Amino acid sequence: MQPIKSASSLSRTKNWRVLLYGKPGVGKTTAISYLKGKTLVLDLDDSSKVLAGLPNIDVQPFDRSKPSEEWKDFLTNLNSRINGYDNLVVDNVSAFEKDWFVERGRESKNGIGNEIQDYGQWGNYFSRVLTTVFMDAPINVLVTAWENTRNITAESGQSFSQYAPAIRDSVRDGLLGLTDVVGRLMVNPKTGGRGVILEGTDAIFAKNRLDHRTSAPIEELFAFGGDGDEQSNRQSAVRSVEHDEATLPKSK
Template identity: 35%
Template sequence: MSLDIKNATDIKKTKGTYLIYGPPGMGKTTTLKFLPGKTLVLDVDRTTKVLKGEKNIDILKIDNINTWEDWQNKILELYENYKGKYDNICVDNVSELERCILSDLGSKGKNKGVPSQGDYQYMQFRMVNSLRYMKNLGSNIIWTAWESTDLYTTSEGQQYNRSYPQINQKIMNNVLGLCDVVAKLVVNSEGKRGFIMSATNSVYAKNQIDDRKGCLQEELFLDEAKRVSSQSDK
């Protein structure tokens, strides 16, 4: 058996995987308007009405009651029959998706609707495996999430108020590690929306696509030509 070894210079441009997060109502779904090309939005939390009139955006509603089976079927359908048919595929949003899956599993259990420990493990594996499947669809993948905060203490005893995506703690590092960009949506004192794309002690963020540490809301999803131009202007 021969190994398929390639030099790094042979790496071609690939699609990106993004996770954007912020409090409810901040403008995460609205950000999807700025995606270049044809976009499919998997609507979990029913906030896609803000996308009304966008001709390049298709919407597929996820059953938020019988979510466990419906989510699996739709992800498999995308994987089998929709590879490369959309420039962008978005899940809006994964925080609600987790809760819907757990609620569905709990309703089918024997604990009066409360999810069991096993249900949490089922959800965790499904979420991570779903992202792996979606990364093979030949599209940019965008997941939106709500924001969580906590008081984080370093090994030196320093404390920070920390912001990060609202994703189950057991899989958060796994999910965020599979993303090229994790960006926190913020609004400045002048009411202008933008994204933090570089990590600090207080904010979980990263950018493995280019060198930007932040950007305006409408500039997050730059195509390759605009990204090169943006970097050359600095």
């Protein structure tokens, strides 16, 4: 067992784990450019072209036709692979989930569909992979995912849309429990500005245990630990994004 630590010596902003999700095309991969220091991107969905020309970012290509083999190779000697980097980005776990089930379907009896046991095995496999990354990587880790929307009816009878990372429920809650920050990336349709919601509600999966911000412009998302005045300024920068979302028609 490791030695006991004083809470006064703990750092909120060192080796953080962040999950950023949003609709395809809202700028999740582009957000990588705002990370400080040197970054290694594990490109799970072939979207790294938007990072072209950035000097402090390296990209590890990923063969989507054999995701299990690729992950095994990547996790072998993980520490030496990420040595010299400040950040590791796993971009995009929703695409990885789809590719994994396609791979298992090819190995099924009919060569197309998935077997019942695949769904249970996925939960164990995904948890092992991401837990290994989160526990063994001594650097910041950013994970991105697509957004899933579903209609929810509360006990009161009120219906609303719920936004969450697009991964199966069986593994989503476990992943969210391992993260320090879960943010929903949105675009203001009027200004084109991008903001991240960091405070969870019944309608939005989100949390922030690194500082007191409830939202932030994407350019400043990774500036964890700012003071109260900076927090207020950042929140006001995305207030219009939240307002636009709040005024969207709700499901009936």
